[in-house]
Amino acid sequence: MNIAVIGTGYVGLVQGVAFADVNHNVICVDKAEAKIKHLKDFCEGKRNDLPILEPDLPRLVKENYDKKRLVFSTDLKEAVRQSQIIFIAVGTPSNEDGSANLAYVQQVAKEIGAAMNYSSEEPVYKVIANKSTVPPGTYKIVHDIIAKETKNEFDIASNPEFLAEGRAVKDCLRPSRIVVGTANAKAASIMEELYAPFKDREVSIMFMSNIDAEMVKYASNTYLASQVALTNAMANLSRELGADWRKVLEGVKKDIRIGRFVYAGLGFGGSCFPKDVRELIHTMEQHRPGTKDLKYLKLVIEQNDAQKGIFIPRMEKYYNSLKGKKIAVWGTTFKPETDDVRESAGLHMIKELLLKGASVSAYDPSGSEQAIYILSLDEKLKPYLARLSFASDMYEGLKEAEGIVITVEWNDFRNPDFAQVKKLLKKPAIFDGKDILNPKQMEELGFDYFAVGRPDVLGHTKA
Numbered sequence: 001m002n003i004a005v006i007g008t009g010y011v012g013l014v015q016g017v018a019f020a021d022v023n024h025n026v027i028c029v030d031k032a033e034a035k036i037k038h039l040k041d042f043c044e045g046k047r048n049d050l051p052i053l054e055p056d057l058p059r060l061v062k063e064n065y066d067k068k069r070l071v072f073s074t075d076l077k078e079a080v081r082q083s084q085i086i087f088i089a090v091g092t093p094s095n096e097d098g099s100a101n102l103a104y105v106q107q108v109a110k111e112i113g114a115a116m117n118y119s120s121e122e123p124v125y126k127v128i129a130n131k132s133t134v135p136p137g138t139y140k141i142v143h144d145i146i147a148k149e150t151k152n153e154f155d156i157a158s159n160p161e162f163l164a165e166g167r168a169v170k171d172c173l174r175p176s177r178i179v180v181g182t183a184n185a186k187a188a189s190i191m192e193e194l195y196a197p198f199k200d201r202e203v204s205i206m207f208m209s210n211i212d213a214e215m216v217k218y219a220s221n222t223y224l225a226s227q228v229a230l231t232n233a234m235a236n237l238s239r240e241l242g243a244d245w246r247k248v249l250e251g252v253k254k255d256i257r258i259g260r261f262v263y264a265g266l267g268f269g270g271s272c273f274p275k276d277v278r279e280l281i282h283t284m285e286q287h288r289p290g291t292k293d294l295k296y297l298k299l300v301i302e303q304n305d306a307q308k309g310i311f312i313p314r315m316e317k318y319y320n321s322l323k324g325k326k327i328a329v330w331g332t333t334f335k336p337e338t339d340d341v342r343e344s345a346g347l348h349m350i351k352e353l354l355l356k357g358a359s360v361s362a363y364d365p366s367g368s369e370q371a372i373y374i375l376s377l378d379e380k381l382k383p384y385l386a387r388l389s390f391a392s393d394m395y396e397g398l399k400e401a402e403g404i405v406i407t408v409e410w411n412d413f414r415n416p417d418f419a420q421v422k423k424l425l426k427k428p429a430i431f432d433g434k435d436i437l438n439p440k441q442m443e444e445l446g447f448d449y450f451a452v453g454r455p456d457v458l459g460h461t462k463a
Contacts, residue, residue, distance in 0.1 A: 001025070001194055004083035006076060006108050008035055010052055010168060010271070010340075011131050011161050012089030017057065018172035020064035022197035027079040028072050039072045053339040053366050056169045076108075080115035080126070085194060087159075088112075088142070089131040098278035100135050109142045113149025124152035127187045129159045133217055133276060135283050139181070139210040155187035158210040160217035165270060166337030178205040181213025218283075221276040222297065227261040228268045229303040235264030235435075235453025236310065245453025246435060264453035266345035266407055266433040267307035269334030274343045277301055308348040311405060311431050312356065314450060318429065319402065323357030326426070328401040330394060331408030331433075333367035341370045345433060346407040350375065353405075354384040361389050361397030365410055395420055403429035409436050418445050428460045 001024045005016040008030040016028040030036050041047045042058070043065040050058055064070035073079055080086055090104040109128070116124060130142060139156045146154060158181035163171045178198060180191045188207055195205050208216075235245040245264050252258060268274065277300055284294045312322075319325055334344035341347055346364065350371075353360050364371065368390045375381060375388065391397030394412055398404065398421060406413050414436050422428045422445065429448040430437065442449035443459035450456050 001085065002083045003027070003085050003087065003194070004029055004079035005087045005089055006112070007089035007091070008039065008051070008072070009089070009091060010054070010165060011163060012087070013052065014054060014057060014163060014168045014172050015087065015089060015131060015161065017060045017064060017070060018169070020070040021060055021173065023069065024194070026070050027083065028070065029074065029076050029079045031074060031076070033074055036072045036074050054168050055166070055337055060169065076111050077115040080112055081118060083126070085127045085129055085190065086112055087129045087131050092132050092134055094275050094278055097282060099282040100133070100279045102134065102138065102141065105130070105132055105134060105138065105142065106145055109145040110149060113146035116146070116150040116152045116154065126152070126154045127157055127190050128154055129157040129191065131159055131161050133160065133272070134214060135279060136211050136214040136218070138214060155182060155184040156210060157182040157187050157191055158213035159191070160213060162220065165340050166335055174201055175203055178203055179213050179216050180205065180207050181210040182207070183209060218276055218280045221272055222280055222300070224259070224261055225268055225273040225277050225304070226300050227259055228273070229300045229307070231262050232264055232267065232307045232452065233303060238453045239451070239455060242455050244455065264435050266310065266349070266452070267304040269343035269345060270340055271342050274301070274304070308345045309352055310452065311349070311433065311450070312352050315403070315431065316356070318448070318450070321357070322353060326359040326361065326401045327353050328397045328404045329353070329360055329362040330364075330404055330406045330413050331410060332362055332364040332371035333408055336408055336410045339366040339370055341367045341374055344407070347371060347374060349405055349407055350388065351378070351381060354381060354387055359387040361391055361401060363391040363394050363397050364408070365412060395424060398424035400426050402427040403431060405431045405433060406436065407433045409434040422446065
């Protein structure tokens, strides 16, 4: 089948590659000429990186480009003409009030409608499938915009994505489920044909109404975000009681009804959970104002925001004051295997430490460049950025530092050279924001060790 994917970010690029990999012909379109040039240059061997970091994505992009199943273009009009299905996969960033900014979706819908105004021997018919995360009811908006631009026939399909950054390729090639929302049997048949190759991988395809499909995305991410918040609440209590949340988990996880977001940390970040919960809050405020349901969703965000800074008062108590202290921060991305730093615990930690008067040396295997850019935009931080540096490796920034804060569970951080770490640090203290290190080992090696869901270990101070 001939497919156009409008937008080459995390969702559009990965999904487009996945479709090409099952033998569809895919045109990935983006109005950003520099990004399309970047993608073409990579495919032609003129550079060795893609605009986004995702495991296995470079190989699949190159393979499918070489097989001529995947092309990149800035020409939306021609892509629409050539394609039977057009996917909208552009960003929907949050507005200041928490609502979804649909400007990019609306603009693309208008351009798709205008591009459909051509004649052919066969009647023109397109399926416009929305992959962007949008508030329930957006399908009507998209339909009405396109209908104003063209008299040719089309249908809207709501087809939410369920990709996790760092494993997006796996999630596309072997999705947990495929959800398609449409009111039209013809559109449903075309979408079923599109996804037929995935049936062989024992993937379930579910058909429902448009608004049901749009709601599935928000409900899924809000459930998961709520579990993260509840997990951290339980982990915080466990530490206060002297319990080890990791040990508690051994019993908790035996209940098959409980999901996988049960590991303590410094809260959720990234481009999905925070945004989607806030947007659902905005929708709830419109339809169920003043209810306990609305209050509950707001508490999920409040707990998460507080969790990101949970180490700060403990660090102030440990050091007496953070002013003048040098602290190393390991991790600026919101999770491993990505370069996405949006709403990450690492960035939050860096900001808080700088505002408390500390100097910070940060390191991340892939997110340092993005972190520097995001932090430089914060007007509140500009007077303090002279106290921030980024190390080229995980050990470089430890010299004369009085502690390390781990904010991401990169594999490099799970088993560092502790002898070298201790030698470089001015004070052997580790604040483990992902509870990935062994407390007993930390005590034996002479570290003061602080975790999220475990009792403190004072291996250095006691000695």
